[in-house]
Amino acid sequence: MDRTDHLARFEESILPHMDAAYNLARWLARSDFDAQDIVQEAYLRAFRFFAGFRGNDGRPWLLRIVRNTFYSWLEKNRRGEATIPADETEDIGSEDAIPEKLLIREADSKLLHQAIEELPIEFREVLVMRELEGMSYKEIADVAGLPIGTVMSRLARARRMLRQRLAEHPGGKEQNELQRG
């Protein structure tokens, strides 16, 4: 394959997914500066591995590289950052535990933003890919190297944690009181 061809094909199929790459990196690293670094590094890696790219959709392929780049970055830069051990078998519990009258509907986006940022990485990444990228379970499973069942259970737990956090948040309660009063 000709070098210019290779570059042109890369620019056509991989460069357009930069928003997706940045969005994922930004949510994972929780910093604009780091996310930009990670995306740049990921693009260089992607270019290096591009000869091995088969298929039509560059997005999951690129996101897998972004994710891997993020995890190596994490290992290097934040050795101390603990990720909550994801016990996949943990009972996700009964729905009754969440006071439903509390108001996800009214949660303001700042709260929601914070609640997502506070999710452990394993859950955050799955949620971001599903809700913000609109990816299918299968695509997420490919990107994260997980069985589909695990994607499903992590997503369920991520949403459950979100609802719980939003419900617990004092600001949210007040708002809810106001609404009821």
Add this chain to the structure above:
Amino acid sequence: MSCSEAESGIHSYLDGELDLARSLEVERHLKGCTSCAGAYEGYRALRSAINRGSLYYGAPAGMQKRIRATVRRASRAEGGAPGLRLSWKALWVPLTAACLVLLGALPFLLRPAPQSLLAQEIVAAHVRSLMPGHLTDVLSSDQHTVKPWFNGRLDFSPPVVDLANHEFPLVGGRMDYVGDRPVAALVYQRRKHLINLFIWPAPPGPAAREESEAHNGYHMIRWTKSGMNYCAVSDVNTTDLSQFVSLVRGPA
């Protein structure tokens, strides 16, 4: 369908991941179970809050352009390599088999590889260093600032020479990682060109002779002196690079 089955079904249902039969089962359950129906509504509300929340981070302005330029630079630096890699990829299975058979002979067969691998890594490190924000960890034209900076960061002390009088001003230094070990990288400048000088300890043994090579437009000169490996890499012309190297080497 039980509530615990419905619990996971709700999410797949919400995400449109169920086939028709399963969807109908979930719907039937939701109709008859207020607790699960409440949960479902909760998750639907969560989803619409996420959708309304402007939570998507688009790539910042300027990033697209910068990354495009970086990739193009990498493409130029790598030359025709991608095509070569493609054929290696196709040969993967037979190659693996051959490797297994030839395992005993492998160290001999692969002997030249580490050198060229190292050269590739060094060119890659050089290119990487040219990206915004990657050039230096310590920015100083003063050798007495740059040299001590490496103390405690490396298990060796790289010699840092001042060549400002010869029109190779020192720009700074940084840590880099080449050939599976941390190395010192000193950055010098020649007009608009940057020269990376990588330094790391040489294994004991006879000093390797000076070697120069060109990799896709970058020139590289490697040598060993006083127990240290040196590699200078840059896009300056070979005359300038040779002059730089002889200045760094100093009197023999």
